[in-house]
Amino acid sequence: MSRDAVDVVIVGAGPTGAIAASELIAAGFSVTCLEQGDWIPRTEFTGATPSWELAAQRRWHPNPNVRGNPADYPIDVSESDVNPLMYAAVGGATILYGAHWVRALPSDFRVRTLDGVADDWPLTYPDLQPYYEELDRQMGVAGLGDDPSYPPTAPPPLPPLPIGKIGLTAARGMDRLGWHWWPAPNAIASRPYRGRPVCVRRGTCQTGCPEGAKASADITHWPSAVEAGVRLVTGARVQEITVDERGLANGAVYVDRQGVTHRQPARLVILAANGIGTPRLLLMSQSRRFQEGLANSSGLVGRRLMMHPYAAVNGVYDEDLESWLGPAGQSIISTEFYETDLARGFVRGAKWQVMPSGGPLGNRSGYHGKADISGDGTVPDPLAGWGADFHRDARRSFGRSFEWGIIAEDLPDPDNRVVLSDTMSDSDGLPSPKILYRTSDNTRRLLEFHLDRAREAHRAAGAIETHDTPLMRDCGWHLLGTARMGDDPSDSVVDQYGRSHDVPNLYIYDGSNFVTSTGMNPTATITALTLRSVRHLIATSRQQEVAL
């Protein structure tokens, strides 16, 4: 079944699809967005119920292989050190993200020039700054201006959320060490903001915000975009981007939840399906002209996958810190060890954040990859933590612990990649993505250093014990690099505005575009890039070559 042609078809209703749709409809384009998931009513979030912790282990787990929702597609991770995390719905991963709203640093755009590895981006921090500032306003970011981690910039529109006893305790430790820290910026309302209520510190942000205080695209952008005329089709799983005889993208083929195949013709195509979904779709969109996958003359579609290896140190304190309180979200952050110092034996660095510890079962109790309880690498008694230990451990740590989380910059490696699985497929028979991903020596040295420093930070803050999670397998929140931007079509997939080098009316607006991963949660940068790119598209639309 074929629909009437539109100016733009967007694949994916996450934050970038939402921003692109909002800008384009306001500029007079006709827009259809195809989303394989559905709207999620806030009444389905379990954060305000006693069943929250158990529900977080499965139904609201960020790993689609654990959730197994109808909208999820299975992912082959048999050759990956890290599990990719994502969520298919109107709002995309912002439904489950922690709303850590942090920008890349100026050096992130010049890694090759400054550190002699990886590549430089085809744009700079000053190029993005105005878009970062506008997204702060669009999303309603709460934070404190004048963080010396960044050049001078407009302050966030909302005051910072409480850092809590965990943040104050951690901050005092950092102060004793003379290390950088700052109240964390969060896309979570600290005042009523554009129809969103104030955060109530429930701390269940990563399983959906029952109050709607967290900025997710189903709240911040989609309602007004739909009201303005965007046609948002849910339950639409796109299986191919088609091209015409000139090699221009001319629409998307998708299957609905009744198994009926549709074709949505369009003059422009925008992919916003994340760093796994976008390359998967491009690789599925082979044709006589694009035999290695659509837009893939460089051979880089799917390659250079970066997923931010994550480690953490949990500190236990001899005082009640009420550490189940949110936001979760982040309390305070540190960039003390973000920039390269070659004396450490590795390049690049990591951003740290303090996060709450969750309920009695512990934050991320359903995640793969657990802390080394013994702390010394020895094999504990298999019944350690049970019997008399069970209550003693709970009394010692519950409400009295918090985590310093470490987001490690992940250097691009062409062998870390997304391919199509030969053996696994989704419920519509489409080949699953297969992830080939290994952490590097640089990453291992980096994490070892940061774990040492994080333990040091906890001790300076008064921790009575610490527990490491050296590399948490369920940490692939940030799916980056698989359709990298660049000026040279021979070694990049898109230009600095997300436009495909090979297909002039095909755009990619998601983390696939990243050249390097940075060490920062990427959503602020992904959305700033999208806003810049779509406005450029609109401004140059008269010169745009289109299909149909």
Next chain:
Amino acid sequence: MTSSTSTTLSTARIAVVDAVLDVLIPGGAGMPSARAVATTTRWLPTALDLRSDLRDQFVAFVDLMGTYPPDHDAMVAALREVATSQPSLFAAATGLLAGAYYLDPVVRGALGYPGQEERALLDETGSYIDLLERVVERGPAYRDAPLDGEPSSGEGDF
């Protein structure tokens, strides 16, 4: 919150689970035992509904434990053996039991856990602004980056 009736265990299996819980979660440190708050009959069905993916594993675990004598010392030895020989099965089943136990409001109250409650936002900046001044006094914490970059390398080497 009421427990679901969609997942029920036989009387024999309930007895096995109770014996297991007597070892894993006894009373102590001001906390009630799992048996005292009827974890098996009152909360485990709810936990199994929330983690229906663990149902088969849990039943397999219970039936395995049911092959051992139910006295305390034998149960301790049996659990240690299962934890060693089948760690995934042990972890899945015991994690579920802990989750069920912590559903109980008496348990939560004894632990001092109010649940993920609502709290009013208060302005706390006064408690840390002096610490932040020392951060600011140390000056910019970022590296300057040139506006011009190197041509693309194609691959990273590190």
